[in-house]
Amino acid sequence: MSQASLAILLKLGSVVLFVVMAALIKATATDVPAGEAVFFRSFFALWVIVAWLLWRRELRTGLKTQDPLGHLWRGLIGVTAMGLAFTGLGLLPLPEVTAIGFAAPLLTVIFGAIFLGEVVRRFRLSAVALGLLGVLVILWPRLTFDDLGTGAAMGVGVVLLSSVFRALAQIQIRRLAKVEETSAIVFYFSLTATVFSLATVPFGWVMPEPGQAAMLIIAGLIGGVAQILLTSAYRFGEAGLLAPFDYASILFATAIGYVVFGDVPTGWMLVGTLIVIAAGCLIIWRERQLGLERGRARKAGLTPQG
Template identity: 65%
Template sequence: MTPLHGIALKLSAVFVFTIMASLIKASSDIVPPGEAVFFRSFFAMPIIIAWLAARGDLSTGLKVQRPMGHVWRGLIGVSAMGSGFTALGLLPLPEVTALGYAAPLLTVIFAAIFLKERLRLFRMSAVGLGLIGVVVVLWPRLTLDGLDDAAALGVACILFSAVLRALAQIHIRRMVATEPTAAIVFWFSMTATLFSLLTIPFGWEWPGTAGLVQLISAGLIGGVGQILLTSSYRHAEAAVLAPFDYASILFAILFGYFFFDEVPTAMVLIGSGIVMLAGVIIIWRERQLGLKRGKARAGMSAKW
């Protein structure tokens, strides 16, 4: 592995996904979220198919052992995407990004509930700290003056999206036992595209030339982001790369300021810092436990 290469790919993926989110936000007053999900999913597919073909994994990506697992993955993922896209149209980009950090914290909780992973006091404390950070970000919205109907819907949508993203991570952990990564990546884009078509009766709009370019670009860029993200894990361990997810708040602040005239509040910055600290603590602890388990396995091997 070449960790620096992996880190560069991960940062590139985070940057690209922030561009994608900005394009979706820019088109949020043109098309409904379900239509945005369609463009994001459908136009990512040519990029993903070309990538799988170049790697020689296309045939693998088409084969599945448990089809319904992919259907559920698509349903959960497209619901998370639609909720997140709705929030982008209602809240500032940095705030959506900060509240989205609840997803990895919830993943830890759900892993204990659904996968029976042991949740020790150290991790529970870190998760609690992270959730406090989320509340800090939300605090201005919890006052009567700060929580209008649009903001309330936006907060509900991004938190719901975080819950669904955490559930998707748990589902993927189960899927990898029988399904290759190529199949999970390919069929998610396929099922997300098909599920998004079910939103047509709720009102799709022709986006016009500028909107069409934005939406198609979001899909293509999203496909590139998925490839960069997947490729990063071939060069570095997940524990090394995970902290770089938090670079997204820096990119979101820059994009929000220059393209949407959004300035993050002090509470958003403070809350984001608390959540990032909690995330780094969890990552560090998992790495330490991983090293201990590795030493224990090495010791057992030495005995034999």
């Protein structure tokens, strides 16, 4: 098996597991507060990640950090995004939460320009605008007067806000990646998310029933394995090769949503999702083309134009 094929399999494995994890969280969302679900997700994932680092003999690397404050910020932003997403899972169908979440990579492009000074030209801005139009199409049925003020409208709001924080988390990860090892970024996120989630105890944690506790524990373990698969995928394959496979999550979310929860995707959601995926693929294609142009420019001794 080639490295590219292995990378794709690992990426698809992580996508499937993250969707299964979300389904388990959704199954407990009516009874278990989002902050408590974040704790289970982070705490049990932490032990999987520690075991993985021990197996790879990278625990010392994972514990070593040059930017502890950067990890704290990444943890705070990430745990906020996770808590909002878990809240949304209790209010909206799984496929809809997944589809709205596709706004995060689009917002990352915008935030990269604002906070990192990345150059974003008209092509990518046009693709981002197209993607955000797709998100609006997905949301359109929820924007009627009948839905305003309902749990569904609140779900839309928290999932959109979650996408904003996910995009900000990606910006912080880019900053950390300049000085920190991947193993340290993965380890300290699970650690800080576990600690920050404990701050939600005063807001009404509950004693989950045995079945619910089992689902939450499994969700945490699956989340840890999914994170490892995702990290390993990018070790064997380039980001441009693997990024499009993120959109496979909508297929798995739709299937699980229909079979397990009886969620039937609407025409608006399907059309909007296709628009968002098209926009995302255009951005990925453009990034790949720019990468090839930069490579040719370096070989020719020229200055790439980005």
